Amino acid sequence: MNKLHTILNYLIYRFRSVNEHAIHSPFVFALTRDVIYNKVAFYSYESIEDLRKQLLGSDEQLKVVDLGAGSQVNNAHSRPISQIARNAAKPARYAQLLFRICNHFQAHTIIELGTSLGISTAYMASANSKSTVHTIEGSPEIAQKAKQNFKQLGLHNIQQHTRNFDDVLPTLLEQIPQPDLIFFDGNHRKDATLKYFELCLKKAHNETVFIFDDIYWSKEMTEAWEEIKKHDAVRVTIDLFFIGIVFFRKEQKKQHFVIKF
Numbered sequence: 241m242n243k244l245h246t247i248l249n250y251l252i253y254r255f256r257s258v259n260e261h262a263i264h265s266p267f268v269f270a271l272t273r274d275v276i277y278n279k280v281a282f283y284s285y286e287s288i289e290d291l292r293k294q295l296l297g298s299d300e301q302l303k304v305v306d307l308g309a310g311s312q313v314n315n316a317h318s319r320p321i322s323q324i325a326r327n328a329a330k331p332a333r334y335a336q337l338l339f340r341i342c343n344h345f346q347a348h349t350i351i352e353l354g355t356s357l358g359i360s361t362a363y364m365a366s367a368n369s370k371s372t373v374h375t376i377e378g379s380p381e382i383a384q385k386a387k388q389n390f391k392q393l394g395l396h397n398i399q400q401h402t403r404n405f406d407d408v409l410p411t412l413l414e415q416i417p418q419p420d421l422i423f424f425d426g427n428h429r430k431d432a433t434l435k436y437f438e439l440c441l442k443k444a445h446n447e448t449v450f451i452f453d454d455i456y457w458s459k460e461m462t463e464a465w466e467e468i469k470k471h472d473a474v475r476v477t478i479d480l481f482f483i484g485i486v487f488f489r490k491e492q493k494k495q496h497f498v499i500k501f
């Protein structure tokens with residue numbers, strides 16, 4: 241992580257970002273008003289946040305296999321669950337936005353790169369019990385804990401894949417129906433992010449939504465985000481600073497939005 245890069249870009253984001261009233265695209269205006277700014281406390285939020293609290297209070301140690309760009313906090317091989325929950329899991333505001341996006345687009349086939357303890361997975365799976373969330377995690381002990389968490393929440397629509405993204409993703413994409421939503425939340429390197437983007441793009445349909453986490457985490461991640469925005473297949477992007485949302489809808493003109501969140 242490059243803290244200075246993140247802070248500088250955050251200041252630029254605060255200055256450039258707008259709310260729904262400055263948006264002229266009807267699609268993005270409606271999405272901002274109805275989904276991004278939706279304040280309804282959906283039923284499943286409470287049980288997932290109760291689980292998060294339990295994890296934040298757990299001293300149990302898990303062995304961590306670091307396959308990604310590494311943690312900026314602690315590269316030790318064993319970490320307490322409390323620390324993993326604090327550093328890796330998406331905060332409630334963003335995880336709940338994932339829920340609302342899955343719910344709004346009725347995403348049926350979902351892929352997540354980076355399960356960790358399963359907080360964001362649980363939100364996406366709760367949005368539609370008829371969906372299937374394929375979530376990939378390379379650290380076996382973390383994936384095992386996520387499995388217990390899904391059981392505790394009574395979620396049955398999650399398929400876990402416990403291996404490196406590089407090994408799982410190509411075969412998974414061949415085996416499943418076209419994905420409706422993909423959440424990229426692991427291995428924050430430029431080349432890896434662009435490689436996963438290109439791979440997934442081959443299976444995307446007109447309505448598929450890609451969501452990239454931590455687009456300002458490092459210079460590399462911001463470069464990857466800028467390349468993604470420029471890609472011919474990409475029509476609309478929404479920058480919420482901590483996440484970037486990508487749409488391929490051919491009927492839209494190419495436009496990039498920076499929205500206050």
Ligand SMILES: C[S@@+](CC[C@H](N)C(=O)[O-])C[C@H]1O[C@@H](n2cnc3c(N)ncnc32)[C@H](O)[C@@H]1O
Nearest residue numbers: 307308329330354356359360378404405426427
């Ligand atoms: C930021 S965490 C995911 C957090 C989770 N999506 C949430 O919000 O609750 C990223 C996870 O991706 C996993 N990861 C990173 N690179 C990976 C790779 N190349 N293959 C498999 N897993 C990887 C890490 O072990 C880590 O648990």
